[in-house]
Amino acid sequence: MNPQITIATFNVREPALKLVAALAELGIEADIADDTEIQHDFMRLPAHAAVHVLVDKQDVLRGEMAMRDLQQTVQGLICCPSCGKSTVVFPQFSRKFPAPQWIYMLLCKIHFIEPEFYCESCHFTWSAKLPEPDTAHC
Numbered sequence: 303m304n305p306q307i308t309i310a311t312f313n314v315r316e317p318a319l320k321l322v323a324a325l326a327e328l329g330i331e332a333d334i335a336d337d338t339e340i341q342h343d344f345m346r347l348p349a350h351a352a353v354h355v356l357v358d359k360q361d362v363l364r365g366e367m368a369m370r371d372l373q374q375t376v377q378g379l380i381c382c383p384s385c386g387k388s389t390v391v392f393p394q395f396s397r398k399f400p401a402p403q404w405i406y407m408l409l410c411k412i413h414f415i416e417p418e419f420y421c422e423s424c425h426f427t428w429s430a431k432l433p434e435p436d437t438a439h440c
């Protein structure tokens with residue numbers, strides 16, 4: 303089994319399903335990882351960057367190139383304001399925060415710390431309070 307890499311991130315599932323279907327038509331197999339329930343049920347956060355489209359590691363470049371041609375299909379893409387990639391997670395877990403993930407989630411839940419977006423590509427973090435970056439294009 304090949305490791306899978308995130309190539310696209312959305313707030314909701316629908317555009318991710320469209321992207322997976324469009325990639326399949328181009329012969330690129332993709333899967334969806336959906337963290338919506340974790341964010342909503344456990345942390346009581348509105349879903350942000352919760353739906354990820356993943357491809358096998360060897361298909362990352364083909365998938366990213368295909369996404370450029372699928373600009374109309376990939377509406378709602380969440381992109382890093384620093385590098386422009388769509389390898390965004392929310393909230394960012396334990397990369398800068400030394401405590402285990404569950405402590406981080408608890409502190410977010412009680413609003414002791416504010417959750418941030420995190421880019422897995424360039425490690426940039428940004429506040430969820432700021433307006434989301436331009437989601438039309440990465």
Ligand SMILES: [Zn+2]
Pocket residue numbers: 382383384385386387421422423424425426
């Ligand atoms: Zn980035």
